[in-house]
Amino acid sequence: MLYLMDLWETVRDFVATGGDVLFVVAGALLLMWILMIERYWYLSWVFPTERKAIIAKWDARTDTTSWTAHRIRDYWIAEANDNLSARMIIIRTLVAMCPLIGLLGTVTGMIAVFEIMAVQGTGNPRLMASGISMATIPTMAGMVAALSGVFFSSRLEAKVKMAKASLVDSLPHH
Amino acid sequence: MKQLTKSIMFAAALTVSAGAAMPVMADNAQTLDQLLQQVKKDRISEKKVNKKREAEFLSDRSKMQSRLNKSESDLAASVQRGEDLKAAFSANEQTIVDKETELENAKGTLGEMFGVVRQASGEAVGRISTSVVSAQYPNRTQLLEKLSEAKKLPSLVELEDLWFALQTEMTESGKVVRFKTDVTKLDGNVVSEEIIRIGSFGLIGEEGFLRYDAENEQVQPLGRQPDSHMVSSTKSFLDVQSGLAPLYIDPSRGQILGLLTQKATLTERYHEGGVVGYIITAVLFIGLLIALERIIVLTLMGGKIRAQLKNLSNPSDKNPLGRILKVGQENKDADVETLELKLDEAVLRELPKIERGVSLIKIFAAIAPLLGLLGTVTGMIGTFQSITLFGTGDPKIMAGSISMALVTTAQGLIAALPLILAHSLAAGRAKTILSTLDERSAGIVAAHAEQEKA
Numbered sequence: 283m284l285y286l287m288d289l290w291e292t293v294r295d296f297v298a299t300g301g302d303v304l305f306v307v308a309g310a311l312l313l314m315w316i317l318m319i320e321r322y323w324y325l326s327w328v329f330p331t332e333r334k335a336i337i338a339k340w341d342a343r344t345d346t347t348s349w350t351a352h353r354i355r356d357y358w359i360a361e362a363n364d365n366l367s368a369r370m371i372i373i374r375t376l377v378a379m380c381p382l383i384g385l386l387g388t389v390t391g392m393i394a395v396f397e398i399m400a401v402q403g404t405g406n407p408r409l410m411a412s413g414i415s416m417a418t419i420p421t422m423a424g425m426v427a428a429l430s431g432v433f434f435s436s437r438l439e440a441k442v443k444m445a446k447a448s449l450v451d452s453l454p455h456h
Numbered sequence: 457m458k459q460l461t462k463s464i465m466f467a468a469a470l471t472v473s474a475g476a477a478m479p480v481m482a483d484n485a486q487t488l489d490q491l492l493q494q495v496k497k498d499r500i501s502e503k504k505v506n507k508k509r510e511a512e513f514l515s516d517r518s519k520m521q522s523r524l525n526k527s528e529s530d531l532a533a534s535v536q537r538g539e540d541l542k543a544a545f546s547a548n549e550q551t552i553v554d555k556e557t558e559l560e561n562a563k564g565t566l567g568e569m570f571g572v573v574r575q576a577s578g579e580a581v582g583r584i585s586t587s588v589v590s591a592q593y594p595n596r597t598q599l600l601e602k603l604s605e606a607k608k609l610p611s612l613v614e615l616e617d618l619w620f621a622l623q624t625e626m627t628e629s630g631k632v633v634r635f636k637t638d639v640t641k642l643d644g645n646v647v648s649e650e651i652i653r654i655g656s657f658g659l660i661g662e663e664g665f666l667r668y669d670a671e672n673e674q675v676q677p678l679g680r681q682p683d684s685h686m687v688s689s690t691k692s693f694l695d696v697q698s699g700l701a702p703l704y705i706d707p708s709r710g711q712i713l714g715l716l717t718q719k720a721t722l723t724e725r726y727h728e729g730g731v732v733g734y735i736i737t738a739v740l741f742i743g744l745l746i747a748l749e750r751i752i753v754l755t756l757m758g759g760k761i762r763a764q765l766k767n768l769s770n771p772s773d774k775n776p777l778g779r780i781l782k783v784g785q786e787n788k789d790a791d792v793e794t795l796e797l798k799l800d801e802a803v804l805r806e807l808p809k810i811e812r813g814v815s816l817i818k819i820f821a822a823i824a825p826l827l828g829l830l831g832t833v834t835g836m837i838g839t840f841q842s843i844t845l846f847g848t849g850d851p852k853i854m855a856g857s858i859s860m861a862l863v864t865t866a867q868g869l870i871a872a873l874p875l876i877l878a879h880s881l882a883a884g885r886a887k888t889i890l891s892t893l894d895e896r897s898a899g900i901v902a903a904h905a906e907q908e909k910a
Contacts (some may be wrong), residue, residue, distance in 0.1 A: 349792040349796075349902070350902035350903075350905060350906055351902075353898040353899045353901070353902035353903075354899050354902050354903050354906070355899075356895060356896075356898065356899055357895070357896045357898070357899020357900060357902070357903065358899070360891055360895035360896050360899070361896060363891070364888060364891050364892075368884075368888075369884070371880045371883055371884045371887070372877075372880050372881070372884060374880075375876055375877060375879075375880035378876070379873055379876055379877065382825075382869055382872065382873060382876075383869075383873065385869055386866060386869040386870065386873070389862050389865045389866040389869065390866055392862050393725070393859055393862045393863060393866065396855045396858045396859045396862065397719070397720065397855070397859065399851045399852070399855045400851070400852050400855035400856065400859070401718050403851055403852065404851050
């Protein structure tokens with residue numbers, strides 16, 4: 283419990299020195315990871331059963347060579363692909379947004395620095411340091427958030443592509 | 457020759473006698489003998505005169521001698537007096553030293569106490585004059601000021617007053633008191649108002665936090681109140697009559713609140729962005745409106761398409777899938793290639809309605825940070841212009857246009873972020889509908905045909 287309180291204090295300190303932009307970064311990061319975990323869950327638990335159902339339906343068909351059969355096969359593949367790549371655009375957008383939010387923090391922090399300069403002059407570097415930490419910490423947080431997203435989201439995209447390809451291969455047509 | 461010499465000598469003698477005693481003798485001495493006689497006679501009278509003068513001189517000399525003697529004795533007396541005074545002076549000096557030591561001994565530790573009193577009252581002046589307790593009890597600083605500047609020992613009464621002043625401050629700083637006083641409003645009007653003093657930390661009134669202006673001895677509302685949740689806590693605190701209530705206080709006794717008044721508000725910050733800032737706002741609003749319209753339209757369209765998917769036998773004209781299905785139904789007896797062409801044509805007809813506006817949002821999202829960059833550059837131009845005019849000596853002059861540069865950058869980013877998110881939402885919706893129409897519609901038609909056949 284004490285350890286948790288300590289941890290919470292550390293987080294609060296971090297947020298206090300980094301400024302309010304960190305909340306936006308945290309929100310984007312949270313949303314991104316919720317969506318990515320949902321995708322992983324879908325890929326590893328839901329999609330295999332769907333895939334099996336589609337393959338079974340295809341295998342049960344007597345006619346797999348006519349025009350209608352090909353169109354129906356395309357329809358099933360497209361439907362599965364839509365389900366696979368649902369929300370991938372949002373994930374990719376969030377990954378791209380994280381450094382931008384960090385940049386926003388940089389700019390607001392610099393505004394704080396120049397505001398202090400306008401009021402107090404350049405005589406007191408300690409006062410300016412708070413603004414500078416408000417500028418640099420969100421940048422770092424945005425970068426870390428984006429980096430954590432870049433790796434996993436590109437892995438997800440590759441997985442989606444592979445899942446679709448393997449589904450296409452599992453539905454033989456002549 | 458002789459004659460000549462004689463006459464010259466005569467002339468010389470004449471001249472000489474004429475120069476010396478001629479006037480006296482000239483009258484009496486007619487001849488040289490007479491002259492001789494007269495000279496002899498005169499010598500006797502001269503002698504008499506000289507004698508007389510000599511006698512006079514001698515008498516003068518003795519007079520002078522006596523004066524000299526008198527002066528000498530005067531000098532000696534003065535020298536003696538000087539010696540006496542010098543001795544008296546050094547004796548007095550010694551007495552002063554003795555008396556001073558005597559005084560020091562007599563004062564004992566009182567001297568230290570005097571220093572302590574001066575120091576304590578000097579400190580108390582600074583603290584008490586700026587303390588908010590002075591708003592309730594004015595005119596407390598005169599005595600302390602007198603004590604802190606006094607050159608002589610304080611009297612017992614003054615010492616007691618100092619004690620009372622310090623203890624009043626101490627006791628009052630522990631109280632939360634409600635009292636009536638004159639509040640000078642921001643428009644200059646003086647209104648008598650009931651306010652609350654929280655120890656020596658601050659004053660709160662109807663308008664929220666108040667400050668005490670020690671120079672003019674006035675209670676004034678803050679020029680700019682802090683965040684509204686802090687001000688609302690003062691409002692609820694004013695209504696509380698007894699018991700405990702939460703309240704935000706300034707532990708630095710007003711300094712932090714004073715600094716807060718210098719901080720720019722969000723609206724002031726926004727207006728620092730200038731024309732570029734307003735353009736960015738316009739871009740954000742137009743972009744968001746387009747995005748909102750697109751998201752609503754596409755969501756409704758998606759819903760209708762889903763409803764149509766459940767009811768394939770009755771294609772309706774009110775959704776894109778229905779129109780495509782209708783084309784499929786109308787051409788179900790045609791050959792496969794014609795049917796496919798007709799379906800593709802129907803899909804192509806639907807495309808513009810779905811894709812319209814989505815790329816526009818993306819363009820707006822890309823324009824916003826670029827406009828922010830434009831603002832940055834114009835702000836930096838302003839900065840360098842002010843450097844050209846005023847030099848780099850005063851950072852305050854430069855800070856204005858630098859903050860404009862940064863504010864527009866921030867505005868560009870703030871506008872871009874929601875637009876990017878909105879675009880990805882709209883694009884996601886559009887993509888789902890497009891794939892339904894483009895890739896699945898033929899399959900749906902085919903499945904429907906198979907079902908009918910079976």
